[in-house]
Amino acid sequence: MLSVTGLTMRFGGLKAVDDLSFEARAGEITAVIGPNGAGKTTVFNCITGFYRPSEGGIVLTDAEGARFALDRMPGHRIASRAKVARTFQNIRLFAGMTVLENLLVAQHNVLIRASGFTLLAVLGVGRYRAAEAHGLEKARHWLDRIGLIDRADDPAGALPYGAQRRLEIARAMCIDPVLLCLDEPAAGLNPRETDALNALLLAIRADGCTLLLIEHDMGVVMRISDHIVVLDHGKKIADGTPAEVRADPAVIAAYLGEGDEDEEAA
Amino acid sequence: MKSAVRDAGLSALVALGLFAPLIGLVTENGDHGLELRGRPLAAAAVVVLVFLGRLLMLTRAAHIAPPVVSGPSPAMVRAGRALAPALLVFALVLPFGGSRYYVDLATLVLTYIMLGWGLNVVVGLAGLLDLGYVAFYAVGAYSYALLAVNFGLGFWSCLPLAGILAAFWGVLLGFPVLRLRGDYLAIVTLAFGEIIRIVLNNWVSLTNGPNGITGIPRPTLFGLRFSMDGGEGTFAGFFNMEPETIQRVIFLYYVILGLALLTNWFTLRLRRTPLGRAWEALREDETACRSLGINVTNTKLTAFAIGAMFGGFAGAFFATRQAFISPESFTFIESATVLAIVVLGGLGSQLGVALAAIVMVGGLELLRAFLSFLADQMGSPIFAGIANELPLYRMLIFGLALVVVMVLRPRGMVSTRTPTVLLVARGQG
Structure with a gap:
């Protein structure tokens, strides 16, 4: 599905990611973990086109066998063509718009084509109506799944924190991604919300979507991941199943042995 | 009370510093070129006004609890909904009732x-x-x-x-x-x-x-x-x-x-x-x-x-x-005017922009006309001076209105945003 080879990202003299290679296999949940400042979010930003890697390749192969070189695509095409969706560490909803509008904006590319690039929609003719009804149906489906159907017409910024996290995932899912990248989805959630999140992520995986996950909550990581990649100081120090990683001495050293209070996540 | 008076006195002092040259002095074409003429009465009037205004604000503010921030009341929502059609009808019939x-x-x-x-x-x-x-x-x-x-x-x-x-x-x-x-x-x-x-x-x-x-x-x-x-x-x-x-x-x-x-x-x-x-x-x-x-x-x-x-x-x-x-x-002043209208009206609100334009462009002109009318009636030199110079005070009033609106309504005159689509209306449109 996703194959990262020799990925290096430099910011001036700093090597945030150093010669990283890993695979995220189709239909699995792959977790990227590591101490603060290990370069996890940088990897995500490279995969989703927010950064252009200094070196290395990122190739996505979808179910039909089409290959996309993500490291060379413009950011918005990674979402619209290669169908890679992402969420953000600090939630980035369209806070002033309603929950429903957030989900419709995510279907922008489908809808704008149906709207005859806006002209037909302004005049109120053509198949735009049907397309919009279909878009609303999809939004409704996701609102049902994340339990926010009653809040559909409220501003997204007015939702409680946990609901905003779920909405951001639903919004990302509305672009029909083949790969969903989640940057700390469990951050700030209470145990009950974390359980609901786990269930949601497993359901998304069951639908056939591949997940890539950055997470600090080891409970979440160990319970739902099929495969874990551990980073420290931009380098991969371990790669395997949850059980293997948990037993890896290098991982234990990275988490417990070396203090990294002086480092902050990017 | 004492501190309020002192505060108001300070405000009056600032006003004096500002308005003594701005309002208190006028240049006129005299026999030997431009001549400076004093207008102490007008300047004093403004300074007294500032003093009283500040005093009133401070003493009243002490009694009034801070306004409770809440959404618009149902009556306001109804009035707001009726406002746009009313304005439209007014705009349509205006040429039949008004002068040139x-x-x-x-x-x-x-x-x-x-x-x-x-x-x-x-x-x-x-x-x-x-x-x-x-x-x-x-x-x-x-x-x-x-x-x-x-x-x-x-x-x-x-x-x-x-x-x-x-x-x-x-x-x-x-x-x-x-x-x-x-x-x-x-x-x-x-x-x-x-x-x-x-x-x-x-x-x-x-x-x-x-x-x-x-x-x-x-x-x-x-x-x-x-x-x-x-x-x-x-x-x-x-x-x-x-x-x-x-x-x-x-x-x-x-x-x-x-x-x-x-x-x-x-x-x-x-x-x-x-x-x-x-x-x-x-x-x-x-x-x-x-x-x-x-x-x-x-x-x-x-x-x-x-x-x-x-x-x-x-x-x-x-x-x-x-x-x-x-x-x-x-x-540039045109750009600034239009931008001020948009910000004052409420970013993104069509009705707000219309209201702000009416107030900013029409209101100012009407104020000028009103003041000239007053001056004609009273023959007072204070008003005549202000009426003639009002276009010069345009930006002052502009700024003042912006400040007042931004303080009272930080998101513009009409700050409510209508969602572009509602789930409950699904299937109907």
Whole structure:
């Protein structure tokens, strides 16, 4: 599905990611973990086109066998063509718009084509109506799944924190991604919300979507991941199943042995 | 109480420092050139006013609990819903009840409403701070003026061309500023507005420079001219009426009303399309837009282009109404006025922009007329002085109104946002 080879990202003299290679296999949940400042979010930003890697390749192969070189695509095409969706560490909803509008904006590319690039929609003719009804149906489906159907017409910024996290995932899912990248989805959630999140992520995986996950909550990581990649100081120090990683001495050293209070996540 | 008096005294002192030279001194043409004349009474009046006002504010504020922030009351919502249709009806019947002065004033207000609605697309919906909007107004005006004067084209065939040319310049401006946000974008657009004006001023062979373009033809009604000869092919001749100037004034009023309503209709429809939602999403969070596969470049450019197009329409109308344009009409102050209207009205709110334009442009003019009337009645030198100088205080009042609105209503006069789509209305529309 996703194959990262020799990925290096430099910011001036700093090597945030150093010669990283890993695979995220189709239909699995792959977790990227590591101490603060290990370069996890940088990897995500490279995969989703927010950064252009200094070196290395990122190739996505979808179910039909089409290959996309993500490291060379413009950011918005990674979402619209290669169908890679992402969420953000600090939630980035369209806070002033309603929950429903957030989900419709995510279907922008489908809808704008149906709207005859806006002209037909302004005049109120053509198949735009049907397309919009279909878009609303999809939004409704996701609102049902994340339990926010009653809040559909409220501003997204007015939702409680946990609901905003779920909405951001639903919004990302509305672009029909083949790969969903989640940057700390469990951050700030209470145990009950974390359980609901786990269930949601497993359901998304069951639908056939591949997940890539950055997470600090080891409970979440160990319970739902099929495969874990551990980073420290931009380098991969371990790669395997949850059980293997948990037993890896290098991982234990990275988490417990070396203090990294002086480092902050990017 | 004592501290309140001291505070008010301090305010009065600041006012004295400000207004003693501003209001207390006047220059007059005397026998030996300019002479300075004192006007202590007027300055003292203002200082006393500030003192009392500050005192009142402090003593009353002590008694009144801070206002409870809440949503609009149901009565207010009902009134707000009735306001837009009421304004529309008023605008439609206005020429039948008003004198030429009021129709002219309303035409001016509607021009600013249209500019405000056009800029609202860029600033209010897409969140791109544009301080050079007047450039598109100028492009529209000069497009029509040059096409009409050099090639003899009519207003109605030039109107779309003026819009297209302005939109083209909108895209041209858009390209270099795509990566900029906020303050940086504002500075570049400001420079763009100035560049257009300076080019118009100096390209004498094309634009006739500071002398401007004269003899710009008036629009026709299905080919009927509004001329004073009343012969064949004129409006008055066709309808067997006495030719009067007011006919043309009223016609021009309805033209700008139609154009403004078209702008409003188009913008309201656009808001409900994917493009409109993408604009608003862009305003909320550009990074999230990119992550959802929205082409940020195209979305921004369409916002610039469509906003500029409406500015171009308004510019063409301005040229045909004035029959004369020069670069002087397209200074930065126009951009600032339109932007102030948009911000004051409430970013993104069509009704708010209309209200703000009425208050800012119409209200100020009416205030001036009212004060001159008062001065005539009273013959008081204080009022006469202020009435004559009111245009000079325009920016002061502007700033003051902005400050007051921003303090009382930080998100503009109309700050509620109507969702573009509701789940409960699903299936009905």
